[in-house]
Amino acid sequence: MMLFEELGLSLNLIDGLKKEGITEPTDIQEKVIPLALENKDIIGQSQTGSGKTLAYLLPIFQRIQADKREMQAIILAPTHELVMQIDSVIKSLSENSGAAVTSAAIIGDVNIKRQVEKLREKPHIIVGSTGRIFELIKMKKISAHTIKTIVIDEGDRLLDDKNIAVVKDIIKTTLRDRQLMIFSATIDEKVLNTAKDLMKIPEVIKVEEKLQVNPNISHMYIACEQRDKMEILRKLIAAEKPKKAIVFINKGIETEITTSKLQYHHIKAYGIYGSAEKEERKKAMEDFRNGKLQILVASDIAARGIDVKDVTHIINLDLPVEAKDYLHRVGRTGRADQKGKAVSIVTDKETTAVRKYEKSFGIEIKEKVLFNGKLVDK
Secondary structure (H helix, E strand, C coil), rough: CCCHHCCCCCHHHHHHHHHCCCCCHHHHHHHHHHHCCCCCEEEEECCCCCHHHHHHHHHHHHHCCCCCCCCCEEECCCCCHHHHHHHHHHHHHHHCCCCCCCEEECCCCCHHHHHHHHCCCCCEEEECCCHHHHHHHHCCCCHHHHHHHHHHEHHHHHHHCCCCCHHHHHHHHHCCEEEEEECCCCHHHHHHHHHHHHHHCCCEECCCCCCCCCCEEEEEEEEEEEEHHHHHHHHHHHHHHHCCEEEEEEHHHHHHHHHHHHHCCCCCECCCCCCCCCCHHHHHHHHHHHCCEEEECCCCCCCCCCCCCCCEEEEEEECCCCCHHHHHCCCCCCCCCCCCEEEEEEEECCCCHHHHHHHHCCEEEEEEEEEEEHHHCC
């Protein structure tokens, strides 16, 4: 296993990582960091939770001239949650490493005047959504000519037909010798070709997915009729009293309905869905992080970019469409040597998928029932 020292990172950054309990680079970090430090354009693909954010942030930190009051990097992300998540990683790294690197989170649908105020401070790194960032560049509030690096996070979404035009507009405003890095968990041929068209001889890095099962997670399922799933979810929450739980459903449209039903029974729940106000979503995520909210309801797409410590339970109200997504979901609990529980609420028909997971991932998923207000073995 390589060490961060061998990748050419400065000691203050390495010490900052140690304070977070990070001592060894992940595969994507090992491959990206040396190339990024050489100012190469990079297309990087690796699974969710593999450390992509630090793979691009660490070289950016090392190359930023912190003594200069100028904007030096832009990071584009598709969701409000991911923007806030990246910004919080920047702020932690800055504090822990003692690097005087500053940042600002810029998202749409919120007061632009406050954002303009933030930008007067000339933050070194700007993280934000494409539309609002381009708007502020046009207003000359973001000085594109000083930008040395642009990162496109979740490139599969930001380079799709809906977003590509604005992304190109932003890139065009910067100088030709700037560095461009694109990262995503999935990169198909179309995204790859689009990315290559934007870049100067990019390095393409693909890290194969290692489906590792965290031994700290207990897997279980409860079988019931489809119409009883909501009732079982409510009783499960009452029995387990989770400190922090994420309830996964497949269709974003069901998020609001599921959340309303839980709130009706006085459960502190919040659903992440597209029509929710940005400020409301930001507050909900903060409340979930600090334990004021007990349950977060989300689809796989909405949950992208959510990385919260101390999640005690993952509950699958719907089983994921792809088997590997089961591991992605449950991997959000049982972190940092803590124990976690993954509970799937399934119909009799869906138990065949449960057996498939057991076989594919070499895990035991125990059948449980709710009895006298407790979750017990069947």
